[in-house]
Structure formats: C-alpha cells, structure tokens
Amino acid sequence: MTGTPSADSGLARRALEVAKPMWESREVRWSAASGILLAIGFLAGPAGATGSVTSGIYVVGTVVGLRFFALEGFEVLIRHKVVGIELLMAVAAVTAGVLGLWGEAATLAFLYSISEALEEFTEDRTRNAIRALMDLAPKRVTRLASNGEEEIVELDQIDVGDRFLVRPGQGVATDGVVDEGNSAVDESAVTGESIPVEKGPGDQVFAGTLNASGALVVTASATSVDNTSAKIVQLVTEAQQQKGHSERFMRRFSRRYSPAVLVAGVLVAIIGGALTGDWETWAVRAATVIVAAAPCALVISIPVTYVAAMGSAGRRGVLIKGGVHLEELAAMRVLALDKTGTLTRAQPTVTEIHPVADIDERQLVAVAAGVERRSEHPLALAISRYAHSVGVDLPEVSAFRSLVGAGAEATINGTDYVVGSARLMEERRIDLGDISRVVEALQAQGDTAVVIA
Structure with missing residues (x-):
C-alpha cells in the first residue's frame, strides 16, 4: 500500500494564516475614505448641495488622499534632495486645489493614494511571512541541566551544546542533534518535506519544525541568532528589499521625469504670464501641464499588478517573496526540483x-x-x-x-x-x-x- 503526498508549503500556509485582511491596512483605509469622499462630492452637486459644500467635501477628500504620500514626498526632498513622484503628485493636487479645481485635486489625490496603499499592503504581506517564520520556533525552552533537572528558559539563553527537551506537539527551538528518543518531525515549513521525517539518536533537527509524536532530547548545534529559522528570516528580508525590474525602472524614470515636469510647469506659468500679463490663465495652464504630465497610470499599474499576482498565488499556497521574483517567473523556461514529491498538497x-x-x-x-x-x-x-x-x-x-x-x-x-x-x-x-x-x-x-x- 502506498501513499503519495497529494500541500502547499508550510511557510505559505502559516504566512496566509497571519496575513491581515486588506481593510486592516491603515493606508488602504485612508485611500478608501478619500474615494468615498470623492464619490460623495460628485453626487452632492446633482443632489442640490451648494458649491461651497461640494468644495468642502472635495477639500477634505484631497487632504485625506494626500495624508501619506505628500509627507513622504517632502521627507524624500528634505533628506535626499530628490524630487520624487510623490512630491510631483502632491504639488499637482495642491495646485489644482489652489486654482479652485478641488474636484480634480481630490481625484488626483485618491488615484495616487491607491498606488501607495497597495504598495504598502504588498510589503505587509512579506512582513507577515517573516513574522510567520519567527513564530515557528517556541520562545521558551525546556533545558536539561547536567543532573537531569528541567528548567524553563528563554530561547536566547540556549547555547551550543545545551540539551533541551522537545515534547510531542512542540516546535523545535533551535537546530540540534537528537540524543534520546524517537519521533516523527514535520519539516514542511522549513524543508518543504511533505511527510513527517522519522528522527532518532544522531539525526539532525531544525529550528521551526514540529515534533509530532514521541519526546526528543536534543543537543543544540546553533543559537537563536544563527539557526535555520534565523537564516531563512534573513533571506526573506533581503528578498523583500529587492524591487522588481519594472519598479526599478519607474524609480529611475521618476528621478529625472518628476523634476522636469515641475520645471516645465513653472516655466509655462512664468513665460506665459510675463508675455501676456494674464497670470491667472497661465497659472491654470501650468497646473494643467503638471496634472496631465503626472505619471499616475504608470505609478499605479505596477503595485496593482504585484498585489493581484502575489495575492492570487498566495491563495493557491505559493508564497512569492517580492516583485523581482514575480517578474522572473515570466522568463523561466525550466523548473528544477530537488527531489520527487517536492510539490505536494501536504495530505x-x-x-x-x-x-x-x-x-x-x-x-x-x-x-x-x-x-x-x-x-x-x-x-x-x-x-x-x-x-x-x-x-x-x-x-x-x-x-x-x-x-x-x-x-x-x-x-x-x-x-x-x-x-x-x-x-x-x-x-x-x-x-x-x-x-x-x-x-x-x-x-x-x-x-x-x-x-x-
């Protein structure tokens, strides 16, 4: 009689379990509030509201939409002396509002806030994966003294050479070698092995794996800062910091494009106003140049694509660590697996x-x-x-x-x-x-x- 592993990775499952819903993201809530205010302002006019009421709603919607990315744009300008897309979008929205076009200002603030909110949500998903990894190993460990007595200590108090007890159902605190006992250990979250691996004296166990049945006495071969779980957390963190090719291109593009658009807008206002004397008309035209030239669609499309693709993969049990790895899947032609049965359903x-x-x-x-x-x-x-x-x-x-x-x-x-x-x-x-x-x-x-x- 044979059984074939027919599961997604344990890490993916745990990451999805701890991943918070999109609506729990603070940035998403602010962006949604901005969109709701924009819709209310749009409907207020036909419903008979006065112009001042409608404008007031749009003003509040603009401020709510600008809440995060405007501050980020000014922070980048002050700290790094760089005019980013965030600052460009904020200037475009504020300029439109100053000229009395509060509906356009609220629309622009809402659209760009979507981009910022989704980008933050994508990063949150990866941070949740890191938290899931950190939670795999127990924080308190039963250490065995030389006389055999048991004492409960914090994980960071375990040194190489210490012996500790892993009871049935407990996670393995850190890497080590089994001294006593026999058991089946679930290693799916770390190695992807779908079937619990039988362990006995002399066998190695890894931090973050789950002891299934028997009790094990393990001699630690690594501490909490250099065990398998810690190394995986480091790799995931590094992966999170890697941007996709499209995102890197957009960043490089914006460093040159955003200042150019601002300069173009200022030149339109100054040159047009100086030649005609009609400063108000040319200020409106300058604002139009800034708003029309703002790369809103380009900026929004990248994080929306990442969120949609990574979210869809996550629902199917596949955890993609960042945009760069998502993009590389498009160029992949061959997938090499380390052994038969690596891709399973864990059942x-x-x-x-x-x-x-x-x-x-x-x-x-x-x-x-x-x-x-x-x-x-x-x-x-x-x-x-x-x-x-x-x-x-x-x-x-x-x-x-x-x-x-x-x-x-x-x-x-x-x-x-x-x-x-x-x-x-x-x-x-x-x-x-x-x-x-x-x-x-x-x-x-x-x-x-x-x-x-």
Whole structure:
C-alpha cells in the first residue's frame, strides 16, 4: 500500500494564516475614505448641495488622499534632495486645489493614494511571512541541566551544546542533534518535506519544525541568532528589499521625469504670464501641464499588478517573496526540483494497493485501517480516509501499540498484525520476499510504502 503526498508549503500556509485582511491596512483605509469622499462630492452637486459644500467635501477628500504620500514626498526632498513622484503628485493636487479645481485635486489625490496603499499592503504581506517564520520556533525552552533537572528558559539563553527537551506537539527551538528518543518531525515549513521525517539518536533537527509524536532530547548545534529559522528570516528580508525590474525602472524614470515636469510647469506659468500679463490663465495652464504630465497610470499599474499576482498565488499556497521574483517567473523556461514529491498538497493519499498471498484488496485495506485507526500519523489518517471512501468495514482491534517513528501493531480476531515501513519489517526480521522489489520501485517514484504483515 502506498501513499503519495497529494500541500502547499508550510511557510505559505502559516504566512496566509497571519496575513491581515486588506481593510486592516491603515493606508488602504485612508485611500478608501478619500474615494468615498470623492464619490460623495460628485453626487452632492446633482443632489442640490451648494458649491461651497461640494468644495468642502472635495477639500477634505484631497487632504485625506494626500495624508501619506505628500509627507513622504517632502521627507524624500528634505533628506535626499530628490524630487520624487510623490512630491510631483502632491504639488499637482495642491495646485489644482489652489486654482479652485478641488474636484480634480481630490481625484488626483485618491488615484495616487491607491498606488501607495497597495504598495504598502504588498510589503505587509512579506512582513507577515517573516513574522510567520519567527513564530515557528517556541520562545521558551525546556533545558536539561547536567543532573537531569528541567528548567524553563528563554530561547536566547540556549547555547551550543545545551540539551533541551522537545515534547510531542512542540516546535523545535533551535537546530540540534537528537540524543534520546524517537519521533516523527514535520519539516514542511522549513524543508518543504511533505511527510513527517522519522528522527532518532544522531539525526539532525531544525529550528521551526514540529515534533509530532514521541519526546526528543536534543543537543543544540546553533543559537537563536544563527539557526535555520534565523537564516531563512534573513533571506526573506533581503528578498523583500529587492524591487522588481519594472519598479526599478519607474524609480529611475521618476528621478529625472518628476523634476522636469515641475520645471516645465513653472516655466509655462512664468513665460506665459510675463508675455501676456494674464497670470491667472497661465497659472491654470501650468497646473494643467503638471496634472496631465503626472505619471499616475504608470505609478499605479505596477503595485496593482504585484498585489493581484502575489495575492492570487498566495491563495493557491505559493508564497512569492517580492516583485523581482514575480517578474522572473515570466522568463523561466525550466523548473528544477530537488527531489520527487517536492510539490505536494501536504495530505497523503492512497494511490496503489499490492495484496499478496491469499488476501484480497478490501481485506488488506480493512486490516491496515483497523490497526491505524487509533494513530495520528499522517499516513495512518490517509489509510483511514481511503477505507472510509471505499466503504470498508473496520474490524475490532485489541492490544494496539504505537511504534513511534516506525508504525503500529495490534491484534485482530486473534491474529497479530504490524503496519509500518519496510525498515520496521527488517528490524522485526520479517521476510518481505518479492514485495521488497515492489517497495523499492514505489519509493523510486516518490511514493511512501506502508507494509502490512
């Protein structure tokens, strides 16, 4: 009987679990408020409101829309002496408002605030992924003293060489080597391994993985600042700081384009006003140049595209760390995976059944599910689900015993059965005969073989 991992990455699942809804983003709420005020102002006129009331609504909508990006634009100007798109959009909106075009000012402020809000929301999703990684390892650890006594300490108090206890259901605090105990450890969040890995003395365990069944005593081989989880957090943080090619182009473009537009607007106002003497008309035309030339569509399109694509991938269990990696997917022609079964759904399913001797397929499923029905191992649950789906009646079981890290055994109708890996059968000196070749073939294609004897 074989089970094939049929899951998304554990990290992606955890990141999605902690990701806050879009409406909980402060920038999104301000942008939405600006849009609502803009809509109210647009409808106020036809509803009979006075011009001053309508203008007042537009003014408030403009201020709300400018709330974040105008301050950011002035901060960039003061600190870095750079005229950015944020400042250009703010000047365009304020200029339109000063000239009495508050409806246009509110519209411009709202449209650009969408861009800023979505960009911030995209970065929030990556920050949530980092928080998810940091939360994988427990913050408090049961350290074992030299005399065997247990003491609860903070994670940062664990040094290399310290021994600590990992109970069933607990996360592994830091990297180390198993000294005592046997258990299955869920490594999906760190390595992507879909099936819990059996661990025993001498085996390595990683920070952020989850101990499934037995208790383990581990000797730390890394501290909280240089273990596997910490290194992954560092990589994710670096990925977050990498901008996509389109975004980098937009930044370079804006550094030259934004000052040029501002200069062009000022020149239109000064030259036109000086030649004609009609300063008000040429001030309106200068504002028109700034508003029309502001690259609002270009600026909005990039973060909107990132949010839509990364959000869609996230709902399917794929965590994309940043815009640069999203763009590189378009140029990818070959995807190399480290081993068979890397891309899974983290829910094993029964794929093949190979009965031997005089037992038929339904009898084999009944015995396997009967023995495994009291086990919490993912493969045991897969066998139980399969038995239920094909309508197999489970027999009465007695003398059940879980073999941590290996399988289970029980008695059915006076006959003793063992269900587990081929390695367990070898340890029990059970001759598999021809079935050993079947097991090898199944394992070669990425399946996990469960043997019933």
